[in-house]
Amino acid sequence: DSFWHPLNRFPGPLLARWTTWYRGYYDLVKKGAWLRHLDDLHAEYGPIVRVGPNELHFNDPRAYGEIYAPGSRFHKDSVLYGIFGHAASSVFTTPDPQVAAVIRNIIAPYLTKRAVISREAIVREKILKLISYLKTYTREYGVPANLDHALPSTTLDVLTALIFKECFNVLETPAFDHPFVHHSKPSVLNLWITKYLPNTNTPILGAFTRLMSRMSPVAPVLAAQFKLVEQELDAALQSEHNDLSDKPSTGVPLYRFLIDRIHEQILRPGLSQETVDQLQNLLQRRRLLGEGINMRFAGTDTVANAVLVGIRYLLTHRIVLDQLIRELDDAWPDGSDGEISYETLEKLPFLTAVIKESLRLSHGVVTPAGRVVRSENAVILGESIPSGTTVAMSSTFIHLNADLFPNPKQFNPARWLRSTSGVDMPDQNKPQLEVNSERFLVSFSRGPRSCVGIHLAYCELFIIFGYLFRKLELTIASTDQDPDLPLHFDDFFLPVYKEEPLCAVFVKERVFY
Numbered sequence: 001d002s003f004w005h006p007l008n009r010f011p012g013p014l015l016a017r018w019t020t021w022y023r024g025y026y027d028l029v030k031k032g033a034w035l036r037h038l039d040d041l042h043a044e045y046g047p048i049v050r051v052g053p054n055e056l057h058f059n060d061p062r063a064y065g066e067i068y069a070p071g072s073r074f075h076k077d078s079v080l081y082g083i084f085g086h087a088a089s090s091v092f093t094t095p096d097p098q099v100a101a102v103i104r105n106i107i108a109p110y111l112t113k114r115a116v117i118s119r120e121a122i123v124r125e126k127i128l129k130l131i132s133y134l135k136t137y138t139r140e141y142g143v144p145a146n147l148d149h150a151l152p153s154t155t156l157d158v159l160t161a162l163i164f165k166e167c168f169n170v171l172e173t174p175a176f177d178h179p180f181v182h183h184s185k186p187s188v189l190n191l192w193i194t195k196y197l198p199n200t201n202t203p204i205l206g207a208f209t210r211l212m213s214r215m216s217p218v219a220p221v222l223a224a225q226f227k228l229v230e231q232e233l234d235a236a237l238q239s240e241h242n243d244l245s246d247k248p249s250t251g252v253p254l255y256r257f258l259i260d261r262i263h264e265q266i267l268r269p270g271l272s273q274e275t276v277d278q279l280q281n282l283l284q285r286r287r288l289l290g291e292g293i294n295m296r297f298a299g300t301d302t303v304a305n306a307v308l309v310g311i312r313y314l315l316t317h318r319i320v321l322d323q324l325i326r327e328l329d330d331a332w333p334d335g336s337d338g339e340i341s342y343e344t345l346e347k348l349p350f351l352t353a354v355i356k357e358s359l360r361l362s363h364g365v366v367t368p369a370g371r372v373v374r375s376e377n378a379v380i381l382g383e384s385i386p387s388g389t390t391v392a393m394s395s396t397f398i399h400l401n402a403d404l405f406p407n408p409k410q411f412n413p414a415r416w417l418r419s420t421s422g423v424d425m426p427d428q429n430k431p432q433l434e435v436n437s438e439r440f441l442v443s444f445s446r447g448p449r450s451c452v453g454i455h456l457a458y459c460e461l462f463i464i465f466g467y468l469f470r471k472l473e474l475t476i477a478s479t480d481q482d483p484d485l486p487l488h489f490d491d492f493f494l495p496v497y498k499e500e501p502l503c504a505v506f507v508k509e510r511v512f513y
């Protein structure tokens with residue numbers, strides 16, 4: 001029936017009409033080159049390309065808003081998200097936004113801005129620990145410090161200290177050389193392969209996938225971490241839950257919070273049986289385990305990647321870095337020993353601009369996040385899209401759009417500053433953006449499935465950038481110091497950079513007068 005397929009009217013490579021292996025070739029054989037290839041496809045075929053038998057990829061800012069729209073009923077593409085576990089294993093992998101909303105509403109109060117600020121001291125403590133290790137690193141090991149390893153170790157410790165009773169303490173491994181950060185890159189390809197296995201529920205393929213993941217060098221490290229999460233969960237399940245009249249506080253560990261809040265919701269009067277069943281399902285041990293493990297992944301490398309790329313740009317753009325340091329020194333004169341709060345840091349306009357620009361150019365979740373059209377009359381870019389079609393637009397096509405961000409590959413935090421904000425704008429000769437570019441920072445996605453950890457992410461970003469550049473003098477030691485970081489990463493959900501560390505640095509303590 002491919003001859004009469006309703007998507008035939010959309011342009012695209014012929015082979016992609018017939019098989020998902022068209023994309024599979026770029027994902028697997030070319031190891032993550034799909035995103036780069038999408039760029040070529042849009043150059044050839046225009047803003048809508050049929051990239052698979054049932055799949056369209058878009059390149060138009062309006063399409064992004066229509067696909068990831070508030071209140072959208074589109075489901076997540078279960079083939080893509082299936083690589084992270086089966087549909088009912090966590091909020092992230094749940095296809096239906098209305099089903100996901102039940103657990104999102106339970107998690108959300110745990111991660112509000114106020115909740116994050118109330119536990120900000122934990123974030124600061126870990127960043128200070130990172131700084132203390134960096135200060136002595138070169139003296140101790142005689143080589144530059146590898147931030148590609150140091151930052152994921154830090155964000156893993158921040159997250160686990162915040163949501164679990166016991167922090168994983170990865171940062172304490174000498175030379176930031178914890179096996180987890182060491183092996184995580186090669187292991188993502190293994191994960192990606194499962195996307196192309198037709199049905200991992202069948203015994204043979206299931207066994208094959210399990211065997212493959214056991215052979216991965218990261219497997220024993222992951223198994224040890226899962227064990228810690230399991231122990232934490234079992235302790236929470238066994239202990240009595242809090243007095244329900246006593247509202248659970250956001251300072252408690254994640255599992256205590258979730259279990260108590262789910263019980264609390266179940267007791268609400270007038271719930272439909274369907275809602276009660278949904279809530280009961282969330283209390284299953286396997287499901288709770290999935291939620292904790294998913295959050296451990298969603299909230300660590302994402303933050304580390306944004307900081308790593310941001311630092312790398314700052315260190316190769318001296319003028320920008322000097323402006324940032326001036327702003328920090330003015331706002332925080334006693335930076336050597338006093339503390340500064342997230343709320344003070346987030347009011348600094350240039351630091352804010354640096355963080356936005358780092359989010360834009362670090363690309364974050366790069367994979368086109370597929371959504372399946374549910375109703376007959378979905379309209380995207382004025383085109384009627386048949387139900388069952390997977391639609392997507394990678395955020396990189398927004399963040400590198402030259403109409404929204406003139407000279408898009410250039411690291412230029414000043415583009416986020418408005419002349420109306422009263423701060424100086426180094427390149428006032430540049431035409432003001434007609435669009436509100438703020439709307440087009442989509443690192444945390446948009447719509448009903450956007451990031452639930454956004455406030456924690458911002459808190460970490462402000463504290464890491466603020467503290468690192470106030471307290472330390474970093475110099476880049478990486479041999480590749482191209483100021484315009486080309487798009488030379490592989491797309492495995494998050495970008496994976498090539499062999500060399502992106503950011504090896506020499507570190508000196510800043511001297512205060």
Ligand code: HEM
Nearest residue numbers: 091092298299302303364365369444445449451452453457
């Ligand atoms: C700079 C840091 C971060 C970035 C760029 C980021 C980005 C994103 C994006 C783009 C999505 C949507 C993914 C999709 O549609 O497939 C997402 C979802 C999610 N994020 Fe984040 N994230 C960050 C930090 C965090 C943190 C710190 C946490 C945890 C505390 C977190 C937890 C989650 C969860 C649970 C989801 C799934 C939501 C759902 O499926 O409804 N993220 N994030």
